[in-house]
Amino acid sequence: MRRRFFVDQFSDDTAIIAGDTAHHLGRVLRAQRGQLYELSDGQHVRLGRIEKVTRDRVEFVLLEDIPAHQPKLEVTLLLSVVKFEAFEWALEKATELGVSTIIPLAAERSEKALLAAATKRTERWNKILVEASQQSRRVRVPVIQNVAQPAQAFGGYADSAVKIMLSERADAPMRQVLAGDAVRAQAMLAIGPEGGWTDAEFAGAHACGFREASLGKLILRTETAVVAALASINYALGE
Numbered sequence: 001m002r003r004r005f006f007v008d009q010f011s012d013d014t015a016i017i018a019g020d021t022a023h024h025l026g027r028v029l030r031a032q033r034g035q036l037y038e039l040s041d042g043q044h045v046r047l048g049r050i051e052k053v054t055r056d057r058v059e060f061v062l063l064e065d066i067p068a069h070q071p072k073l074e075v076t077l078l079l080s081v082v083k084f085e086a087f088e089w090a091l092e093k094a095t096e097l098g099v100s101t102i103i104p105l106a107a108e109r110s111e112k113a114l115l116a117a118a119t120k121r122t123e124r125w126n127k128i129l130v131e132a133s134q135q136s137r138r139v140r141v142p143v144i145q146n147v148a149q150p151a152q153a154f155g156g157y158a159d160s161a162v163k164i165m166l167s168e169r170a171d172a173p174m175r176q177v178l179a180g181d182a183v184r185a186q187a188m189l190a191i192g193p194e195g196g197w198t199d200a201e202f203a204g205a206h207a208c209g210f211r212e213a214s215l216g217k218l219i220l221r222t223e224t225a226v227v228a229a230l231a232s233i234n235y236a237l238g239e
Helices: 019-028 084-096 112-135 150-154 174-178 199-207 222-237
Strands: 004-006 014-018 036-040 045-054 057-066 074-080 101-105 162-166 186-191 211-213
Touching (some): 004 112, 019 045, 019 057, 074 084, 074 222, 084 101, 084 112, 162 199, 162 222, 174 222, 186 222
Parallel strands (some): 074 186
Antiparallel strands (some): 014 057, 045 057
16 A cells, blocks of 8 residues: 655646655655656545655656545544643544544643643644554544633534533433434534543533533543544444
8 A cells, every 4th residue: 555645735747745754755764756646635535656766855747636535524622631641642542533623721720730731742743643644544644733621612612513521420422412414514522631521521512502411431531532532423323
């Protein structure tokens, strides 16, 4: 199976990869003229043949189109900032599971030191999303926004979206909460920090149309909850 890489744009029948990715192609993968790779501009995927390799630049000639699946369900993940090792693992798996947008949350019980350091991790987090998107052969890399306050993030989307807030106190399991929803175009999933949501955060989410849902009687770590919940949403609401 050919490797897939992202480019900024297709220019007629050519494309260019520069910077760190080009260095990886040339130095690590030993890319050579004539080799074929799949290239995506975020909307379309085309087969690309390498024409020239330099230290920090790889030039391609574009060949035929490759069928590209665009998911009909757009999922926004509102993910409270937790310890970075767990948070970054969750970013990777959320990307593999198809999320469209990720909004890191400065939840009340998120560690303040982590929130202060989060703004310095933007470049690293974007790199994780790109690499996970290439590995899972996505057409588009998910967008990760700046760290937001929960109240701001909860109210940022249309009422037509399915809005789920994971909760340890909820009586309704995820499958029951999602049972009444047909295939939708948008879904939002809010996952709290290790200490859970505060009463004020529950109230703010409810006011914006979120429903509480549980993943069962066991207490899951944040990153585990991301995988379990997204898989459930994809199963219930996806194609």
